[in-house]
Amino acid sequence: MVRDASGLLHLSPRPTPRPGPGELLVAPVVAGVCGTDLQMLRGVRDDAAPVLGHEGVARIVAAGPGVRDPRLVPGAQVVVNPTHPTDPSFLLGHNTTDGLLQERTLIPATAVDEGLVLPLPDVPPGVLGALIEPLAVVRYASLALSEHRPRTLLVFGDGTVGHLAVRTARRWYGPEVRTVHVHHTEDGLEWSARARHSADVRLGRAGLSVRRLAEAIGDDPLAVLIATPAPATLPCLELALDAAEGVDTVVDLVGGLTRPPTSTRLPGVDLAALRAANRAGQPQPPHIGRLGTASGDKVRVLGHRGVAGEHLLEAAAELCREPDRYRDLVTHVVSLAGAVPVLNRLADTRDRIVSGRRLVKLAVRPQEPS
The missing domain is CATH 3.90.180.10 (Medium-chain alcohol dehydrogenases, catalytic domain)
Known part of the structure; x- marks a missing residue:
């Protein structure tokens, strides 16, 4: 083909x-x-x-x-x-x-x-x-994120990687982890509602406010997995950082990035370079950026290309x-x-x-x- x-x-x-x-x-x-x-x-x-x-x-x-x-x-x-x-x-x-x-x-x-x-x-x-291969991506992400002992896993993206991340959460993060799954389409949200295995909290991206997302994730240690098409990665990252203000947070940028790969929430950070620092499973342990947000919080961010x-x-x-x-x-x-x-x-x-x-x-x- x-x-x-x-x-x-x-x-x-x-x-x-x-x-x-x-x-x-x-x-x-x-x-x-x-x-x-x-x-x-x-x-x-x-x-x-x-x-x-x-x-x-x-x-x-x-x-x-x-x-x-x-x-x-x-x-x-x-x-x-x-x-x-x-x-x-x-x-x-x-x-x-x-x-x-x-x-x-x-x-x-x-x-x-x-x-x-x-x-x-x-x-x-x-x-x-x-x-x-997509499940291997989720496995790599879980190994990196679970090191920080999150109590909640926030997943953006209702494609294959997003669903796999939700379905493996309790197996790979621990039986007590909560899952919050943000879907980009109403069709995706409806599909998850009918599925045998779905997140504890399911949300639609359209019209999702910072306050509503903050209520869903609570104030426990948080892991964020962003598995969206490149144009949606930065908006989802910024929504997550705004909702998780004051919360111990680690973020994995699984999805790609558009240009310029920067966010006002993380001043002076080239997110594409941060994501490219981990390639095909190397180095081990993966490189994780310890960054300061514009609001004064500390957040850990990583990404990876390949497994x-x-x-x-x-x-x-x-x-x-x-x-x-x-x-x-x-x-x-x-x-x-x-x-x-x-x-x-x-x-x-x-x-x-x-x-x-x-x-x-x-x-x-x-x-x-x-």
Whole structure:
């Protein structure tokens, strides 16, 4: 599934590559479509990869000479970490490295040598492999935020990461943690109200006042996870800081940032640089900025781009342990051919209703006949 010069997606035959020294050829079994992919299709991001897709599970088809890991053999099922810790030329499905929304994907030696292709001891059932990467993001965030022993977790964003953060909160922060979930759409709010697993407090972003949010979060130690599209990240951060004035607060900027990446609430802070300080799970422990707000409070802020291999494996294990807890988040499953009209439509609208149902996670089966 290739983006043409106009940005539209279409199916295109391509020669099947042969892996060279240190390379792997994989067949994606299931690939997830995330908010970042939609931002690329909408032109919000300028990533150049013609073939998108950085989430999912794949099967190794062929290994080039010199692949050192004896587990990376044809037939092995793997997850690929899309973010290289040191080589910016590898960013799966984003820059020049084509992603997983195709029948065969070539993984370059720089990623294989770095250990970014991870054999899965157990594979999540069905199409749940599409949730491994976003759940790994949530796992990384939980490890960083739980160090500060929050009693309340405030989540902005009603996409996949936001829902996963709510569903894992008591598992990864402790059984007493409260969850407050801010949704960006009424459709999202209604979807959560019907879901088997939802937050203790559900709020809509439209018209949400500082006072109402302050009442919802209380005055206990607070962790904030902002998993929104880039244009919404700063407004949500500022709303959270205003509502949490005087509260012991730590914030994780999971979502991207628009330019300039600054806020009047945090004078002189380049939030993009702060977010980029943690890449692919490094350093460990993650860098956390200890900042002063314009109102005189102290707040801790971090962000991260990508995760470590251990987070991906922990996420896969969690999906295997409790598949029913997460299964309903994969709301739509299509073939490559079926994905084309869905994604072309989503590129032109903010409407997340597909086939009469709200889209949370779209899973694509590249091997399924068109």
